[in-house]
Amino acid sequence: MTHIKTKQGRRAFIKNSSLAGGGLVLGFSWFNSCKPKVAEALAVEIEMPKEWYEINGYLKIGDNGVVTIMSPNPEIGQNVRTSMPMIVADELEVDWKNVVVEQAALNTNLYSWQVAGGSRSISSSWQNLRMAGATARHMLKEAAAETWQVPVGEVTAVGGILSHEATGKSAGYGEMASAASKLEVPEEIELKEIKDFSIIGTSRKNVDGKKLVTGKPLFGIDVQREGMLIASVVHPPAFGMKLKSYDAESIKQMPGIRDVFTIKLYNDDFKKMAFHFTAFNELIVVVGDSTWQVFQAKKALNVEWENNPEVTDTMTMFGNDMKVTFPAGMENSEDHTAKLKDITSSKIKVARKDGNPEAAFKNAAKIIERSYSCPFLAHNTMEPMNFFAHVTDDHAELLGPTQTPEWMEPAVSEVLGIPLENIDIQMTRQGGGFGRRLYGHFMVEVAAISQRMKAPVKLVYTREDDMTQGIYRPAYYATYRAAFDTDNNLTAFHVRAGGIPESPLFANRFPAGAIDNYLAEDFTVDSNITTGAFRAPRSNFIAGAEQSFLDEIAEEMGKDPIDFRLELLKRAAEDPVGEKESNDYDANRYAGVLELVREKSNWKQAEPGVHRGVSAYFCHQSYVAQVLDIVMENDTPVVHKVTAAIDCGIVVNPDAASNLSEGGVIDGIGHAMYSGLTFKDGMPEQSNFDRYRLIRHKEAPKKIETYFVQSDIDPTGMGEPPFPPIMGALANALYKATGQRHYHQPFIKEKQIIG
Amino acid sequence: MATFSIHINGSTKNIDVDPSTPMLWVLRDHFNLVGTKFGCGIAQCGACTVHLGENAVRSCQLPISAVGEQHITTIEGLSENGDHPVQQAWLEVDVYQCGYCQAGQIMTASALLKKNPNPTEEEIEGAMNGNICRCGTYTRIKKAVKKAAEINQNT
Known part of the structure; x- marks a missing residue:
């Protein structure tokens, strides 16, 4: 048994009270024991913080034995509303069919990291959710022991039933819940052995399934309230522009329109957090009785826009100030490409250097050099941005889809002039996140609108608003070089990567640590186009580029691409290059997924007509290797199958995790192959799904198989890791199938190749 | 008005x-x-x-x-108790991730099966191609449509 102390040291018990109707409520709040590590992990992935946070679990036991388990984190499709309560239920020892799951509201006293970001929902709450269940189980046992006057050590708890074998007594959890609620929280409790898990590691269906297939209101956009008004916003048509004037009267008389006005989100002196980021600080608001009437009125509004000057803003990222410059002017995608290609040497920074790469390149018998790029992307969650607010004189209620309720609360408070404690934020199920709902400016907007209208308001973006007022995936560019000696050995590796406005480089990831002479450099280009986190930030480009380039190196050396990677990983494991522990990844776990995918895909015995590409990548503390199979049908490459091997530690809900793997694969193929947001004179050239191409049913692989490494390691990320590597596997398989290498996303623009 | x-x-x-x-x-x-x-x-x-x-x-x-x-x-x-074969199949396959597009997917699939109770893989792909799933559940959608066709035939 793992013993874990519940009170001493790092945790503080904060609440233990009986419910009015009888029952047990437990809430915990304790500091995470590995703060610095968490902060580092975040900083790497989504450029987040330096310090963090509390975490907790929460459950209610009814007197009939039904258990309500609160799911604290935002549900964006990663299935935490099922898998987080599963962890609590397993340690509680309750039958899953007696569990009811409720979405918790934002509560910074009870919970921490109520965030859907960094693939960290499960990993950051793992210990704490287990403890929440185990503590309750222990208290129920104690209550039974006291009632029956037997030693607590002789009481067992299985499937929601407490028993004492010697006396034959037994009772349901519900019968002991009231007594248990009056007990002190134990100083120390036992967690289950991994081998004794009965819910964790078993596939459980989505707790919202029935509601989803019958169309019940679940999402933010479904919120309805008595007297609720509908609002929508009008924003400048181009980045680099702002509002000059508008004619409210031109639409005020239209049917169902209540008011037309402007809102300014933040005052100049408000110190914004990075997640308060917004494309346009001043917006025109149209409020009316129904969505259609508001959308029609918006279209009819007469507005004049003018050019924005250059703006410098300071934003904080978990305590670190970042100065960001937004240049004046209307930007074009063509200029972006030119700027990325022709970066001046003064802007290039060395991020890591091992050995003497300059000499190795100078003395090389052969050098290969390849450049890769990708465009801006819009997140395009299927549910457009929306939120509900009801603001009264001294209180604000907000309800809707957000990935970061806690981080947005101070901004709402600031804009409304209402103290934090009077702001109540609740979360709905969310029609996708992908990072877009980390930036909750729409919460601030709807709060300001409700305050002004003195009424409950639901703000709804049109698809065009959503796509053209985005916080986009940056455009990236990377050039790789490899040096070979006369015996065709790889002697040096160089990557120079940059982006608008951030670099995609992870200097300490593979193949860093596996090559004696290694140089990683990065650069950035300023822009006034708003960008931010998009599923697996930076990895979502650099993985595909790096894995495509490694494929070319292997080919150059005449080696099997898996064998070649395994050789590098062997070096990194046995004799790593660089400072001790400077390499981010565990080379053995990395090799493990490659070996697993090699076995499961039957790599060495591809069937006739099947062209295969492989890729493997580490991010969010997890390891993913994928083999993608293409078959040519009528001269068109068709993705027949993808085999994925994943090491994400203990898998809580295997079928749901497989679903995420399948989604990551399809999402990755889709974005590498088809998607892109381009700009002309500051305006996005795509504003809806007629011109912005997302992958569709026919283009998805026919079959996706996912295999998990059996592991006793605590869970690591799962939402993001399957997404980045597939882009490399796709490019490598396309090369085998067509003879053409693909360097610039979306690949469909390089040549019309896939049907 | x-x-x-x-x-x-x-x-x-x-x-x-x-x-x-x-x-x-x-x-x-x-x-x-x-x-x-x-x-x-x-x-x-x-x-x-x-x-x-x-x-x-x-x-x-x-x-x-x-x-x-x-x-x-x-x-x-679509059904009184949420037990239309397509709804049953969706539950069985546990299709959804975020779930937002799935009502539309289910309505397209149920219309397909009404006209074509036993569609081929290509016919499923053709019928479902107009419904975007941003989370990428297409392989599960296809599996669930096939399963719904089976349920239909067994009842």
């Missing part, structure tokens, strides 16, 4: 709206049937799919004035 009498999910509802109002917004804002989803507003994503008679149509491009006497079925009216 004009008054319309709409046959929906087995009953008749009266409503006074502008004749150009798309059924999507009549359903969502006026009838409180929010299972039909707004995705794009231009019939490109399929999130708003309903049945008009026996056909799957995009309700965002269906003005209320064009409905007339035809019957509309939404996800809420």
